[in-house]
Amino acid sequence: xxxxxxxxxxxxxxxxxxxxxxxxxxxxxxxxxxxxxxxxxxxxxxxxxxxxxxxxxxxxxxxxxxxxxxxxxxxxxxxxxxxxxxxxxxxxxxxxxxxxxxxxxxxxxxxxxxxxxxxxxxxxxxxxxxxxxxxxxxxxxxxxxxxxxxxxxxxxxxxxxxxxxxxxxxxxxxxxxxxxxxxxxxxxxxxxxxxxxxxxxxxxxxxxxxxxxxxxxxxxxxxxxxxxxxxxxxxxxxxxxxxxxxxxxxxxxxxxxxxxxxxxxxxxxxxxxxxxxxxxxxxxxxxxxxxxxxxxxxxxxxxxxxxxxxxxxxxxxxxxxxxxxxxxxxxxxxxxxx
Numbered sequence: 001x002x003x004x005x006x007x008x009x010x011x012x013x014x015x016x017x018x019x020x021x022x023x024x025x026x027x028x029x030x031x032x033x034x035x036x037x038x039x040x041x042x043x044x045x046x047x048x049x050x051x052x053x054x055x056x057x058x059x060x061x062x063x064x065x066x067x068x069x070x071x072x073x074x075x076x077x078x079x080x081x082x083x084x085x086x087x088x089x090x091x092x093x094x095x096x097x098x099x100x101x102x103x104x105x106x107x108x109x110x111x112x113x114x115x116x117x118x119x120x121x122x123x124x125x126x127x128x129x130x131x132x133x134x135x136x137x138x139x140x141x142x143x144x145x146x147x148x149x150x151x152x153x154x155x156x157x158x159x160x161x162x163x164x165x166x167x168x169x170x171x172x173x174x175x176x177x178x179x180x181x182x183x184x185x186x187x188x189x190x191x192x193x194x195x196x197x198x199x200x201x202x203x204x205x206x207x208x209x210x211x212x213x214x215x216x217x218x219x220x221x222x223x224x225x226x227x228x229x230x231x232x233x234x235x236x237x238x239x240x241x242x243x244x245x246x247x248x249x250x251x252x253x254x255x256x257x258x259x260x261x262x263x264x265x266x267x268x269x270x271x272x273x274x275x276x277x278x279x280x281x282x283x284x285x286x287x288x289x290x291x292x293x294x295x296x297x298x299x300x301x302x303x304x305x306x307x308x309x310x311x312x313x314x315x316x317x318x319x320x321x322x323x324x325x326x327x328x329x330x331x332x333x334x335x336x337x338x
Contacts, residue, residue, distance in 0.1 A: 163198025
């Protein structure tokens with residue numbers, strides 16, 4: 001495993017009371033493993049050894065920025081980060097990395113689960129091993145891993161609200177009949193599920209908006225390209241594409257141009273993330289709007305962990321604030337885009 005030494009800063013008071021519920025008096029560092037039936041506490045210390053089970057992506061700008069924020073903040077605070085970046089998008093591979101962190105008896109774990117259901121038992125296993133866990137970016141199946149019982153809190157973006165923001169921009173800014181193709185994220189992932197729910201439910205009452213097709217392109221540029229080629233040939237009257245992330249949107253642009261269409265003129269593209277390239281595409285008129293999904297979780301993640309160690313109440317969900325960038329606001333956002 002790669003390790004990084006990652007300065008103790010004042011924590012932010014956030015607003016689940018800490019439930020210290022170990023059924024065994026054994027210490028985690030002893031020969032006999034402790035067994036916790038309830039959410040374990042976190043000892044207040046000057047430094048921590050923290051595990052990070054990041055989901056694997058092939059160098060996507062959002063995931064790279066998210067990893068850099070987590071590792072950088074740990075180093076800034078003088079914490080040891082136990083981090084294996086992984087080698088596969090297979091959820092089972094991330095389960096193995098969670099098993100390794102539990103075996104290593106780290107003080108706490110942050111996990112961005114690849115799959116809501118497959119990774120949920122790993123979080124329960126961490127709780128049983130008396131390791132407090134914080135879920136970041138993507139959610140878990142609440143029927144398997146219960147917030148406030150099996151893990152402390154979910155930290156990240158309000159994916160449903162991101163879908164709603166995309167829908168509201170469409171309703172307010174695109175007139176006439178809308179014939180829409182929706183490119184969803186990874187099947188079973190919380191951003192893919194919730195961005196679709198938020199968007200679809202918001203446009204359901206708009207009779208002029210018709211969703212012609214909705215399918216997964218796995219948050220992947222190549223799959224976004226291939227899906228757009230195929231779906232635009234099947235639905236040649238489509239005039240809007242709602243893409244669940246910027247990477248897929250780049251594939252959309254390439255496919256539309258290959259088909260002889262002009263992105264932003266013949267087809268309106270709505271995207272989610274806020275990468276530098278997508279923001280430039282908004283300025284250039286190829287993408288109409290980008291709903292931000294802020295990847296910089298490091299400060300809020302470690303502030304929350306430190307507050308938990310102090311016994312402060314932690315909300316079950318801690319959200320970043322996501323903004324909307326179109327032709328009017330994108331130039332001001334570009335310098336901070338990732």
